[in-house]
Amino acid sequence: MNDPTRLDRDLEALRTLSARDVPDLDATIQTIRQRGPQRGPRLWSFRRNLMALFHSIRTRPALAASVFAALAVLIAMVVPVSYDKVVGQDVALTVAGKALGRAEISGLAQGLKTALGVNDVLVDAFSAQDGPRFVLHTTLPRRSGAEVQRASMDFARELAAKGYSASVRVTPHRERVRYPAMAYAFDQIINISVDGKSSAALEQEIRDRLAQAGVPDAQVSVTDAPRGGHEVKLTVERRRDAASPTPQEPIPQVVLTKNGAPLGGGDGLTVKVQKKKRDGVTSLTVNVTSNGKAGKAEVSNSDTLSDSALADAISTQLKQQGLDMKVTVLGGKISLERVK
Amino acid sequence: MDSRADTPRWNRLIRLLRPIHGQAVATARRLSRSAHDGDDLYQEAVLRAHDKLNGLREESRFRSWFFAILLSRHRSWVRRPRREWLPIEDLLGRRDEPAGEDGALWEEERRCAERAARALAGLKPEQREAIVLHDIEGFSVEEVADMQGSRIPAVKSRLKRGRERLRSFYLRHEAPRNETQTAGAMAWPAKERSHE
Numbered sequence: 295m296n297d298p299t300r301l302d303r304d305l306e307a308l309r310t311l312s313a314r315d316v317p318d319l320d321a322t323i324q325t326i327r328q329r330g331p332q333r334g335p336r337l338w339s340f341r342r343n344l345m346a347l348f349h350s351i352r353t354r355p356a357l358a359a360s361v362f363a364a365l366a367v368l369i370a371m372v373v374p375v376s377y378d379k380v381v382g383q384d385v386a387l388t389v390a391g392k393a394l395g396r397a398e399i400s401g402l403a404q405g406l407k408t409a410l411g412v413n414d415v416l417v418d419a420f421s422a423q424d425g426p427r428f429v430l431h432t433t434l435p436r437r438s439g440a441e442v443q444r445a446s447m448d449f450a451r452e453l454a455a456k457g458y459s460a461s462v463r464v465t466p467h468r469e470r471v472r473y474p475a476m477a478y479a480f481d482q483i484i485n486i487s488v489d490g491k492s493s494a495a496l497e498q499e500i501r502d503r504l505a506q507a508g509v510p511d512a513q514v515s516v517t518d519a520p521r522g523g524h525e526v527k528l529t530v531e532r533r534r535d536a537a538s539p540t541p542q543e544p545i546p547q548v549v550l551t552k553n554g555a556p557l558g559g560g561d562g563l564t565v566k567v568q569k570k571k572r573d574g575v576t577s578l579t580v581n582v583t584s585n586g587k588a589g590k591a592e593v594s595n596s597d598t599l600s601d602s603a604l605a606d607a608i609s610t611q612l613k614q615q616g617l618d619m620k621v622t623v624l625g626g627k628i629s630l631e632r633v634k
Numbered sequence: 635m636d637s638r639a640d641t642p643r644w645n646r647l648i649r650l651l652r653p654i655h656g657q658a659v660a661t662a663r664r665l666s667r668s669a670h671d672g673d674d675l676y677q678e679a680v681l682r683a684h685d686k687l688n689g690l691r692e693e694s695r696f697r698s699w700f701f702a703i704l705l706s707r708h709r710s711w712v713r714r715p716r717r718e719w720l721p722i723e724d725l726l727g728r729r730d731e732p733a734g735e736d737g738a739l740w741e742e743e744r745r746c747a748e749r750a751a752r753a754l755a756g757l758k759p760e761q762r763e764a765i766v767l768h769d770i771e772g773f774s775v776e777e778v779a780d781m782q783g784s785r786i787p788a789v790k791s792r793l794k795r796g797r798e799r800l801r802s803f804y805l806r807h808e809a810p811r812n813e814t815q816t817a818g819a820m821a822w823p824a825k826e827r828s829h830e
Contacts, residue, residue: 301804304746310743312663323647353713
């Protein structure tokens with residue numbers, strides 16, 4: 295083959311010819327120094343950099359996507375958003391009894407401080423026909439709502455044993471905070487590991503963590519699944535006046551993890567039921583996600599339908615969207631199950 | 635302040651550039667698709683070198699430092715949208731070159747260079763750089779690796795693959811007398827080929 299020889303000869307020719315008529319260095323430098331305007335260098339520099347950036351984005355899409363993703367994360371870490379965050383638990387202990395005087399109330403307040411480990415207790419006094427009523431208020435820093443509830447209930451039981459009429463109410467203490475968007479996103483996600491936990495322990499942890507996140511009324515049920523693992527049912531009910539200017543509190547998302555990795559939601563079932571009442575007419579929306587497939591059923595005038603008719607209407611609409619569900623309506627309460 | 639007005643820095647750059655100016659311009663032309671593009675590439679590299687000159691500590695390393703900048707600009711150029719092709723006279727300086735006594739020899743040399751440039755244009759930028767710097771300029775593999783910011787095995791691989799592609803190009807263009815312009819390769823004007 296004579297190609298290498300030809301190649302060498304051609305490269306030699308290229309070497310020779312491309313070295314001819316090389317412009318003088320001083321003339322070249324002169325040309326460079328005259329290139330571009332002498333005025334407004336910043337503007338020109340900005341324009342040049344901007345064009346270079348656009349060019350880089352066009353020629354390196356993967357790099358550009360990574361840079362934009364990093365930028366988005368950076369913005370989320372820096373730009374603050376305002377939201378209500380559960381920062382503790384408010385405890386309201388209501389005590390009534392004829393023998394309650396200043397000294398007794400002072401003693402009860404001290405007892406509550408000791409029981410809950412707080413420094414301050416505020417007492418409101420109310421007079422009623424059947425005798426005075428006192429409400430002891432305190433706020434605990436962020437702790438499990440369930441734990442606070444237990445401690446408060448124990449204290450209320452002690453008072454009841456002493457002949458007082460006592461009741462306790464524990465509510466999440468929310469404060470308007472201003473944190474980066476990233477922190478807000480993390481606040482909306484509750485990660486719970488299922489490793490080595492029994493169903494009862496898992497149920498308790500989910501309940502506690504939800505209470506801690508401001509959802510103390512979640513109905514949680516964790517049972518052992520027949521094929522191994524756990525079956526988790528989580529129900530949260532919320533009512534909101536449509537005319538209310540206050541936006542509905544977001545409900546945090548519970549993410550169960552195993553060996554540090556989120557459990558696949560492939561066989562999860564999420565049901566969101568919304569009833570809207572306006573001008574006396576109730577409309578119902580059921581959003582379902584099953585095996586990663588989403589569907590929606592909408593029923594207007596749902597209050598006028600019987601339980602079985604409502605169940606039929608929902609299941610028919612979901613079936614049309616490829617979701618085969620067994621819908622049960624009992625006294626207006628809707629529950630869904632996948633058809634096996 | 636406009637960096638172009640920084641005379642002491644320019645003076646320093648001119649002093650350092652002077653010994654390698656001719657070789658650097660020729661290399662820029664060999665990496666580019668035309669002499670005009672090559673000269674533009676060289677000018678961009680000089681401008682960038684001027685901007686970064688204060689970062690150069692060892693002047694003894696200026697040559698490889700400058701060539702590394704030249705290669706960086708070359709890759710940036712390759713990624714840019716294709717530009718208009720310019721006449722071959724720009725690459726070969728033929729317009730101003732007297733044909734001499736033996737016009738046929740000159741014509742043959744021009745045709746060979748044209749073919750080599752077309753073959754090089756078909757290589758990947760890194761391969762083209764390795765071939766131009768090592769096989770044409772005579773830099774060692776270590777020097778090329780330093781300029782390309784790569785490891786020696788990578789440069790050897792580029793040289794090997796680049797040469798294979800060049801040979802493949804020559805095999806495909808076995809009949810040199812009747813070969814025609816390949817679309818997207820070098821810009822050889824029709825009036826030039828009419829002499830062939």
